[in-house]
Amino acid sequence: MSLDRRKFLGITALSSATLLTGSTHAHEIESKTDEVYGVLVDTVVCIGCRKCEWACNQEHGLSDKDLKSYEDKSVFKEHRRPNASAYTVVNEYRDPADSSKAYSMKVQCMHCNEPACVSACIVGALEKNELGSVDYDAWKCIGCRYCIIACPFQVPAYEYENPLTPQIRKCTFCHERVAKGESPACVSICPNEALTFGPRSKLIDLAHSRFKANPGRYHEHVYGENEVGGTSWMYLTAVDTKHTELPVLSAAPLPPLTEIIQHGIFKSFVPPLALYALLGLIMHTIGDKNEEQEVKE
Amino acid sequence: MSHHEIAVPMKAKFFSTGTKIVFAIMLAGMAAVAYRFIAGLGAATNLDDQYPWGIWIAIDVASGVALAAGGFTTALLVEIFHKDKYHAIIRPALLTAMLGYTFVAIGVTVDLGRYYNIWHVMLPDMWQGNSVLFEVGMCVMIYLTVLYIEFIPVVVERFKGKVNLPSPLSFLNGIIEWFLSIADRTLGRFVSLFVIAGVVLSCMHQSSLGTLMLIAPFKTHVLWNTPISPLLFLLSAIAVGFPMVIFESILASRSFKLKPELGILSSLARYTPALLGVYLGIKIGDITIREAWPAVLESSPQSWSWIVEMVFGVIIPIIILATPRFRKSIGGLFTAATMVILGVALNRINYFVIAYKPVYADYPYFPTFIEILVTVGFISALVLLYRACVMIFPVISVPVGQEPKKEEDGSRITSPF
């Protein structure tokens, strides 16, 4: 297993945290994050045509509205979120310095490298695929919605209106297409270079070459390169991302804290067994001796 | 062991006026549950993609677990530390825990979208050791089983040698009798193993409930977003255990016209200021270390809720119970116990609902009438079942010689513990 430096530093920090819980389990995830596929969303060149929305809806049978109806730009007036019947939506953000400058931003599941939703899921219904997608298995799911709580991007949507077989719904990263070597439906239809599909590390290189080739056009930060441990989908923006709908997140992945606590008290079983032994000992040795003492009180 | 008290089934008319009202609320709650299953969560609740968890998780599940903590704290006190003078509170606390956890399990089922898959949690190939919820689920399931096992001796005591089902079922009499006598002979020897297991399991999941939101630090208000939240959950659960016992004991004596055991209850209440004090100290230390005091004063719904939680749920009860005059009065005990209980419940509501900040919050969450009805309905059902159980089984203790007129076997009460 080859660890890149950032990862290594992360593990060192975590190991010191494990000392606190007395656990020897460091948070280990195979470092395959640079081999996975990803998509670079370049909001600077996105024209807001919403063809990606149409293609996604077609691919997943979510809507049969014709392509023409997606030319309606009035939807940009309100901020939309992906929901149970739309895995991706295009929103608009403006340059805070010059509000006449508007940019479009497609949003969907980020397919995190260390997904909080996967770590949270009680039955393993969500899994990070080695190609990069975070996949959902409805058959396993119990509908607890803890994944929704956990996701820092507020992505997983749930079929609240379905009383019997509600599912978690979110972007699938078209994992069947990707497995066949094709690009996701949205990327295939995108008329310009707003969406680029490829190995994640190549996308990061591409981002930096765009920064270099177009000085001043970009806020030179690849959103998703490091956020919450990195994401498969990454964003280029014209302005600081804090002026967009992308949440401000730190670089530390989210699962380690809870996983360290969990592994510390649960997986190794040492603390519970020690507590068991201690209580057994107390129960046995104190005996009924203090009964007399008690009566006096 | 010389006990001056014995546990006996209570005698009263089951349906008092109060009971009838509670029964009606329970029926309304059941109708609301039916509506949730037929129409779905979307129709019945205000839950959505912004607010996936509401009062069912915060009250029915999280507060339910916390308020059932009397089961393991009394077990710890009486059966592990052998403070035998409190022997009489073991069974009421055990019954509360058993029924409390039963309703936690039912409450979870109502909240789960795909409730029929709940058994997946038990399938080893779906075990997900990274998931906090998995640990909570597992512990709750095992602990519920342990509680039922711990209650078996009470059932044995009541029915052994007296199983007498009416004619269509009478063929079962022999079998049940056989089970009871087996249980009687074996359990006595093993029950202490289960008692310790119950304490360990409780410590694990009581704390893990406080780990749940640590996966979402960016969505949790700073006042509750602390890595020691599991410790705070455990400490507050331990602190609320005895107040819950006191609260129920006072209500039960009123309801069954018994003299409240003031001596035992106020001496039990001596532990509470200390336990709450430790909790308060750590909580204050945590806020100080994380430099979160400005958030206390920010005058938001969250900060006010935090202040109410701490002042009314922790500080005032400490003062009341640390004052001997109040601690030795039924009124003082009852007031303080109620405040601690509501304080811990508010803490759980704060943690899971008030402190939750969706990334894109367009509106605040407030439960629907149906959600409230379901929660209130479950609490009513719990109260009624408790009443039924203490009338059927020997749970509540009375001084020897004062037991209500009862069947032939009053003499055969031996403590299984």
Ligand code: SF4
């Ligand atoms: S964006 Fe949310 S749903 Fe998607 S992988 Fe990351 S944590 Fe999971």
Ligand code: SF4
């Ligand atoms: S709702 Fe389903 S996918 Fe999400 S955490 Fe629960 S079981 Fe897992």
Ligand code: SF4
């Ligand atoms: S298809 Fe491409 S250009 Fe059109 S809105 Fe989607 S990402 Fe932007």
